[in-house]
Amino acid sequence: MTIARRLVLSLLGAAVLAAASYAAQAETIRVGLPTKTYWPTTIAETAVRQKLFEKEGITAELTIYRGGAETFEAMAAGAADIILDPPSLVSAGRKKGVLSKLVANAAMGNFGWQLMVPAKSTLEVKDLGGKKVGITSAGSGSDLLALWTVQDKKVEFTRVPVGGGGLVPNLLSGNVDAAVVYSPLSFQIGKSGEAKTILDYATAVPPNLTAGWIVPDKLAQDKPALVQKALNALYGAVAFMRANRDVTVKLIAELYEMPADIAAAEYDNTIMKVETSGDMSAANVKDAVQLSLDLAKLGGLKDIVPTEDVISTQFKPVPTKP
Template sequence: MNMFRRLALASLAAVALVTGPAQAADTIRIGLPTKSYWPTTIAETAVRQRLFDKEGLRAELTVYRSGAESFEAMAAGAVDMTLDPPSLVSNGRRKGVLSRIVAKASMGNYGWQLMVPAKSDLDLKALNGRRIGITAAGSSSDLLAQWTGQDAKIEFARTPVGGNGLVSNLLGGKVDAAVVYSPLSLQLTKSGEARAVLDYAKAVPPNLTQGWIVLDRFADTRGKLVQKALNALYGAVDFMRANRDITVKLIAELYEVPPEIAALEYDTTIMKLETDGSMAGPKIRDAVQLSLDLARVGSPRDVVPADDIISAKFEPVPTKL
């Protein structure tokens, strides 16, 4: 069974679990923000290398159209764990969705670029008053778009098109620019179909851009399950770093990109992901706070303190083959 058929079936199963009997004790339901994005590579590696199995777990993976949608799915009880930026956790707590980041995943916007079609003569300042494609409101692409407007002192219309719609809407002229993640950004650059007017990995100060998240009540009642799932996921990160050829082949297969693009994705993103996941200590607390501060720059609003959205009770121990 190929990956995306399995993910579709997992999605149906997740819906049934919301209203049906309680899930089996050994099942972890993981929500992935969008199809062609590195969390999918991690989770699929953990499945294929049987790392969840080694932890005594069965993993159900469900791909959503954006990080905001996957967070909403967790809030609704459709998945147990997802990956998103700290701002979604902060905004969720203000609205009664009590969740915390249990493991750090990325400390930079690796591969994220603000792109325009190659035939466009627009630069960053010329995007004032234009339409900018994002995956969804509240997503990482939305936060970066808002930060861009504030930092560059321009205004534009943020247009949600979903993760699968970024490229088609950009190249089809339905938006003037788009906040594009890797490996889509790498593929567009390599093909010559689009060019970057801003590289977020260089423009935005290092901060906690993504972390694995669970609801407070799930962490409290199913802590052993959370620990085992994190062990498998960080075991997958270790495996990918130690097995370049296998991982490049997997990326090419999952995202239907040429091997050279998959190799660029490996170097640009996979090799820069966090390997220990620990949320303990002042350094990671400061990285979370900076992430919240940057989000507030883009869209001024109250945020809960970093300490309120961090859980240091889990220390991922990477599963070994």
């Protein structure tokens, strides 16, 4: 064996050992996502595929749940480190001893969320009294919107939790009369002609902080660097997606097995509208959180704590560059 070859093999061996050592030393952040076909999943998947967590020196484990409430329960049980959910769950959780806070603003509107009925249905919002309306889970974003509809439109209906993956099948099979559907599913079944929108929450509900990244108080206190690195990667993904339309549309189509035109609609109407800085200390954020809690209260949710107890300005994402 030549000296040159020995040197190459030696260097390769050292590289393998270094990589193994890095993998063993890298901290892991467990990311909880409310449902599969939803923009937070696109963000997290982009961060993984662009190796943004790796560039921050950490590894990420993504787990997809059946809805926002189940995601929050996972964090409360210690199965997730950082999740995306509405402020109302943080508020209700603190009353029950689940101490967590919003550490980054993710969305200021219900982009793509629609109250839908089967295409042949003659029902309008005012006709939903006594009917069944599908939601992902109790306490989730879809449940909040359903509760808001009850209060704002003065109509009483039964909210039926079917999980994120069950919204469309249950709506189209007639198991529920209507459903609160998120994008891109709402775009997909609308364009296919299988369902139609009777209420567009993006325009009907006043702008408010509808979702943010949440971590337990203990994690923020014990491992602030890990939280910071995770946020950097997630907002690096947002920046990457906004700068790379074609790549992101292709990813959405691949992840959710949908046509390119529906993926493009999701990109234009949702991805391009999510928050890019995540800064919880921004001037309008506190008011937006308060409005979110007020809307939740109007929807019938109790156990609302002061806004100051729901948010944290400890972190400010510094987007990781690919």
